[in-house]
Amino acid sequence: MAGGMKMYGKHRFPGRLFIVEGIDGSGKSTQLLLLKKWLESEGYVVYFSEWNSSPLVQDVTKRGKKKKMFTPMTFSLIHATDFADRTEHHIIPPLKAGAVVLADRYIYTAFARDVVRGVSPKWVRDLYAFAVKPTVAFYFRTPLNVAMKRILGGRDAIKYYEAGMDLGLSDDIEQSFGLFQGRIIEEYEKMVAEFGLVAIDATRSIEEQQADVRRIVSEALAGTKKTKVRRWLDLASLAKRSQK
Amino acid sequence: MARFSFFGEALPEIDLEELKGKLIVLEGTDGVGRSTHIGLLKQWLENHGHAVLDTGMTRSALAGKRLKQAKEGHTLGGITMSLFYATDLADRLENEIIPALRAGFIVLTDRYIYSLMARAIVRGADPEWLREVYGFALKPDAIFYLRVGIDELVTRVLQSTGFEYWESGMDLHMGEDMYESFVRYQKWLLAEFDKMVEVYGFQPIDASGSVEEVFNELRDRVDAVVARNGD
Numbered sequence: 001m002a003g004g005m006k007m008y009g010k011h012r013f014p015g016r017l018f019i020v021e022g023i024d025g026s027g028k029s030t031q032l033l034l035l036k037k038w039l040e041s042e043g044y045v046v047y048f049s050e051w052n053s054s055p056l057v058q059d060v061t062k063r064g065k066k067k068k069m070f071t072p073m074t075f076s077l078i079h080a081t082d083f084a085d086r087t088e089h090h091i092i093p094p095l096k097a098g099a100v101v102l103a104d105r106y107i108y109t110a111f112a113r114d115v116v117r118g119v120s121p122k123w124v125r126d127l128y129a130f131a132v133k134p135t136v137a138f139y140f141r142t143p144l145n146v147a148m149k150r151i152l153g154g155r156d157a158i159k160y161y162e163a164g165m166d167l168g169l170s171d172d173i174e175q176s177f178g179l180f181q182g183r184i185i186e187e188y189e190k191m192v193a194e195f196g197l198v199a200i201d202a203t204r205s206i207e208e209q210q211a212d213v214r215r216i217v218s219e220a221l222a223g224t225k226k227t228k229v230r231r232w233l234d235l236a237s238l239a240k241r242s243q244k
Numbered sequence: 245m246a247r248f249s250f251f252g253e254a255l256p257e258i259d260l261e262e263l264k265g266k267l268i269v270l271e272g273t274d275g276v277g278r279s280t281h282i283g284l285l286k287q288w289l290e291n292h293g294h295a296v297l298d299t300g301m302t303r304s305a306l307a308g309k310r311l312k313q314a315k316e317g318h319t320l321g322g323i324t325m326s327l328f329y330a331t332d333l334a335d336r337l338e339n340e341i342i343p344a345l346r347a348g349f350i351v352l353t354d355r356y357i358y359s360l361m362a363r364a365i366v367r368g369a370d371p372e373w374l375r376e377v378y379g380f381a382l383k384p385d386a387i388f389y390l391r392v393g394i395d396e397l398v399t400r401v402l403q404s405t406g407f408e409y410w411e412s413g414m415d416l417h418m419g420e421d422m423y424e425s426f427v428r429y430q431k432w433l434l435a436e437f438d439k440m441v442e443v444y445g446f447q448p449i450d451a452s453g454s455v456e457e458v459f460n461e462l463r464d465r466v467d468a469v470v471a472r473n474g475d
Binding site: 004005007054056057059060064069070071072073074077078080081084085087088089117118119120122123126127129130 | 252253254255256257305306307310313314320321322323324326327328330331334335338339368369370373376377379380
């Protein structure tokens with residue numbers, strides 16, 4: 001944090017940050033993966049920020065979930081801690097280096113989930129004020145029944161917190177999941193205008209959605225660093241190998 | 245009217261009307277004798293028939309152990325560390341402190357949001373942001389600020405544990421060695437605490453005297469808080 005703390009919208013980096021949001025089953029991860037492939041083939045330096053960070057913070061999250069130790073407040077705070085670690089280690093440094101950073105879920109996920117759990121909307125927005133504002137934030141808009149069909153078909157069992165079971169909406173996990181996701185959608189819809197999320201109709205074909213995403217991204221990429229050699233991560237692993 | 249209130253945005257699902265106990269905070273820099281006095285106060289209060297819960301930083305069931313380990317590794321950044329501490333405090337607040345207050349306990353806490361804010365401010369965090377984040381904390385009944393000057397502090401630390409990495413603010417790279425860094429870091433913290441005296445209504449206590457002298461003063465002031473009713 002040396003050099004003072006920058007707030008949302010105040011960071012100035014040469015890189016670009018594209019993030020995807022949407023409920024489970026909206027197809028956002030597929031779209032992000034396709035975007036990544038394309039950016040790499042175009043020669044951009046792409047850094048994929050995964051939703052896992054320091055093992056220490058992750059351990060607390062995992063254990064807390066397993067033992068059902070969370071209240072809405074601690075659930076919110078531990079995810080913010082995790083996100084801060086990601087920001088400090090995996091988002092800001094590559095953006096400074098001029099990379100294109102891609103993130104599957106971002107602060108808007110927390111805003112939606114935590115508010116549905118009863119946390120104050122203002123407080124949670126203040127909590128994440130340290131986050132870097134994305135260049136473009138995509139929201140994959142999906143009707144609940146479409147997402148439910150995708151989720152409840154071939155997939156692992158839904159987990160306790162994922163289904164919002166802690167809210168006591170229903171004793172049936174699938175029913176609870178549906179009610180919870182319905183409320184999450186309401187929160188996302190409010191955020192479209194508030195944060196200028198770019199809504200993509202996720203009921204259309206994968207190809208059509210990807211074409212829109214690529215068009216919007218390419219407009220935001222003017223002046224971004226490209227490499228003709230290889231991706232820097234490959235270079236890093238090459239360098240490691242040559243040391244042996 | 246509820247006796248308690250939150251600094252900012254309230255915790256969800258907490259009925260302040262139900263909280264009957266007292267929340268008493270001991271603050272001060274490292275090595276000033278906070279834990280000694282918490283131990284003495286607890287004994288004294290229990291002897292007088294009060295139920296006491298004592299708590300302090302990194303003692304939460306959820307995050308305490310991991311937070312200690314994180315400090316050993318020196319790998320977490322400033323914002324991450326601040327939020328990790330906030331998680332620890334929220335867990336103790338909801339699962340220990342508030343239930344104890346509901347049951348009419350006297351809660352003694354070794355440090356509270358003030359130390360966390362002072363440490364984070366020194367590390368570059370935005371004070372306004374910290375105030376918003378810690379808005380979920382309950383306002384205490386009293387904050388006793390144990391204070392000694394920097395020279396006295398150095399002597400005490402040398403006589404006990406010696407200079408330690410975090411207490412010396414080594415992560416801030418402020419001096420050539422631990423002594424220099426300790427002095428600068430602790431002076432800075434003292435200045436931040438001193439600024440908070442008026443803002444948050446700290447009751448400063450000169451902690452340079454003997455343990456007995458300091459305890460006598462602290463005990464009288466705590467007695468006054470405990471005796472205060474219905475305000």
